[in-house]
Amino acid sequence: MALSGHPNGITSALRPNGTQIAVNERRLKMRSPVYNLFTEDARGNPVWLDAVADFEAARIRLTQLASVNPGEYFIFNLSTQQIVTRLVSTIEEITQT
16 A cells, blocks of 8 residues: 655555545554564574554464464563563464364
8 A cells, every 4th residue: 555645644545456545644653563473483582473553453363373383472562662461382282272
């Protein structure tokens, strides 16, 4: 989607199909990803997986990821600079579902 700004805070956006829509920039900024999802590699280093705008979406996405691949996962809040949730999944949990 291509964006072009206007002084009144409304942005003109061009959809992939060529249609044009108006987007309120303040609203667009509010939906910016706040939560980053990570896993840990074999050495314990964080590996970025995804970014989402709200905590509930982050929790659901993290659960989806952990249900496919065992390991340690966490959600990092960019606003507070804190880890807000940790999740550990095992191969046993994955094979039982």
